[in-house]
Amino acid sequence: NAGVTQTPKFHILKIGQSMTLQCTQDMNHNYMYWYRQDPGMGLKLIYYSVGAGITDKGEVPNGYNVSRSTTEDFPLRLELAAPSQTSVYFCASSYYMDANTGELFFGEGSRLTVL
Amino acid sequence: AQSVTQLDSHVSVSEGTPVLLRCNYSSSYSPSLFWYVQHPNKGLQLLLKYTSAATLVKGINGFEAEFKKSETSFHLTKPSAHMSDAAEYFCVVSESRRNTGFQKLVFGTGTRLLVSP
Numbered sequence: 001n002a003g004v005t006q007t008p009k010f011h012i013l014k015i016g017q018s019m020t021l022q023c024t025q026d027m028n029h030n031y032m033y034w035y036r037q038d039p040g041m042g043l044k045l046i047y048y049s050v051g052a053g054i055t056d057k058g059e060v061p062n063g064y065n066v067s068r069s070t071t072e073d074f075p076l077r078l079e080l081a082a083p084s085q086t087s088v089y090f091c092a093s094s095y096y097m098d099a100n101t102g103e104l105f106f107g108e109g110s111r112l113t114v115l
Numbered sequence: 116a117q118s119v120t121q122l123d124s125h126v127s128v129s130e131g132t133p134v135l136l137r138c139n140y141s142s143s144y145s146p147s148l149f150w151y152v153q154h155p156n157k158g159l160q161l162l163l164k165y166t167s168a169a170t171l172v173k174g175i176n177g178f179e180a181e182f183k184k185s186e187t188s189f190h191l192t193k194p195s196a197h198m199s200d201a202a203e204y205f206c207v208v209s210e211s212r213r214n215t216g217f218q219k220l221v222f223g224t225g226t227r228l229l230v231s232p
Binding site: 004040041042043044045058090092103104105106107108109 | 124149156157158159160161164205219220222223224225
C-alpha cells in the first residue's frame with residue numbers, strides 16, 4: 001500500500017496566486033486532516049474531514065479551503081497566496097476519529113514557498 | 116486548553132549512550148499522550164501512545180515512555196542510541212472538542228535528536 005500520498009513535494013508560488021495541494025490515501029480511512037508545520041512551532045490543524053462530503057475548520061483555516069468528494073481524496077486549496085502561508089503542509093488520515101485509540105498516518109509533506 | 120512543552124529543542128548524544136527527551140503536559144483531565152518521530156523530509160510516524168492503561172509504554176525501535184501524573188511528564192527514553200534514531204520527535208496530547216466528540220491533537224514544538232558516532 002502507498003499509504004498517504006501528497007503532491008507536489010515542492011512548489012514556489014507568487015503572492016496572490018492560487019494552487020491546490022493534493023492528498024490521497026488508499027487505506028479506506030474515513031478521517032483526513034491537513035496540518036501546517038512552521039519552524040519551531042509544531043503542527044497546527046488547518047482543516048479536517050470525517051467522511052466524504054463533510055469538512056470542518058481546525059485552528060488555522062483562514063486563507064484555505066478544502067473539499068472531500070471521495071473517501072480517498074482531500075485536496076487543500078490556497079486562495080490568494082500570502083508569504084505567511086510559506087510552510088510545510090502535511091496531510092494525514094486515520095481509521096478512528098478518536099485519537100485515543102487511533103493513530104494518524106502522515107504523508108511526506110508538501111513544502112510551499114510564497115514569494 | 117491542553118498543551119505540551121518539550122523542554123529541549125535539541126539533544127545531542129553519542130551512539131550507544133542513553134536517550135532522554137523531555138515532555139511536560141498540561142491537562143484539565145486524564146490525557147492521552149503520544150510520541151511521534153519525523154525523519155528528514157518524511158512524514159510523522161507514531162512511536163508510542165499512552166491511553167490510561169499501563170503507565171510505562173513501550174514503542175517501536177526500543178523507545179519507551181513513562182506517564183507520571185504527579186509530575187505531569189511523559190519523557191521518552193531509549194537505553195542505547197543508534198545513528199538511525201537521528202530525527203525530530205514530537206510529544207502530542209489529545210484534546211476533546213466539545214459537542215463534536217472530535218479528538219484534536221496538540222503538538223509540542225519538537226526536539227531534534229542528534230546522534231554522533
